[in-house]
Amino acid sequence: xxxxxxxxxxxxxxxxxxxxxxxxxxxxxxxxxxxxxxxxxxxxxxxxxxxxxxxxxxxxxxxxxxxxxxxxxxx
Amino acid sequence: xxxxxxxxxxxxxxxxxxxxxxxxxxxxxxxxxxxxxxxxxxxxxxxxxxxxxxxxxxxxxxxxxxxxxxxxxxxxxxxxxxxxxxxxxxxxxxxxxxxxxxxxxxxxxxxxxxxxxxxxxxxxxxxxxxxxxxxxxxxxxxxxxxxxxxxxxxxxxxxxxxxx
Numbered sequence: 001x002x003x004x005x006x007x008x009x010x011x012x013x014x015x016x017x018x019x020x021x022x023x024x025x026x027x028x029x030x031x032x033x034x035x036x037x038x039x040x041x042x043x044x045x046x047x048x049x050x051x052x053x054x055x056x057x058x059x060x061x062x063x064x065x066x067x068x069x070x071x072x073x074x075x
Numbered sequence: 076x077x078x079x080x081x082x083x084x085x086x087x088x089x090x091x092x093x094x095x096x097x098x099x100x101x102x103x104x105x106x107x108x109x110x111x112x113x114x115x116x117x118x119x120x121x122x123x124x125x126x127x128x129x130x131x132x133x134x135x136x137x138x139x140x141x142x143x144x145x146x147x148x149x150x151x152x153x154x155x156x157x158x159x160x161x162x163x164x165x166x167x168x169x170x171x172x173x174x175x176x177x178x179x180x181x182x183x184x185x186x187x188x189x190x191x192x193x194x195x196x197x198x199x200x201x202x203x204x205x206x207x208x209x210x211x212x213x214x215x216x217x218x219x220x221x222x223x224x225x226x227x228x229x230x231x232x233x234x235x236x237x238x239x
Contacts, residue, residue: 021109
């Protein structure tokens with residue numbers, strides 16, 4: 001179970017990334033954020049976001065047309 | 076601007092102010108800021124209108140053969156002469172805005188406020204303001220006024236410099 005969930009379903013690029021960043025900022029280091037999105041571009045984008053920012057992408061799955069990402073906030 | 080902490084940076088010269096061209100600088104700057112970059116936008120010529128308090132963004136199919144709108148299962152372009160008919164450009168702009176809303180694409184105003192919120196530095200070109208007779212009262216708060224040298228200084232210290 002992630003510490004917090006962000007529903008970004010129905011939002012298109014770059015909103016899922018922007019909202020994820022906004023959600024992560026006040027979270028304590030090490031806590032986890034689950035992001036739900038329907039934008040297929042989010043798969044590559046969250047990987048790139050994670051590599052660039054250091055917020056680790058610890059889980060990733062897809063259920064129907066909903067993509068799920070879990071990010072761990074960096075220290 | 077690049078700093079000692081190794082933070083990356085990006086600058087964009089924003090020269091166009093139509094609805095379609097307004098998006099790339101806003102999408103890239105908000106995303107770069109979300110990814111931890113310091114971002115500076117320099118608004119010049121028609122790009123300057125993107126800093127107006129209430130920009131009424133429009134686009135035109137005129138001279139734009141690549142603009143094909145999804146219609147009745149296919150894609151349809153518009154002949155140039157259509158643009159001369161009053162209301163056609165406004166209609167195409169409204170159609171684009173409606174399509175964006177339906178597809179979950181952020182509005183320009185939303186992206187611009189997200190950019191300001193994420194501390195994207197916005198510089199309005201002083202010369203363009205003089206040329207088109209705009210004052211700071213016409214512009215949104217939180218922007219700076221500067222010239223070519225201001226931009227060049229930023230560009231020399233940026234990892235990514237784009238012209239849109």
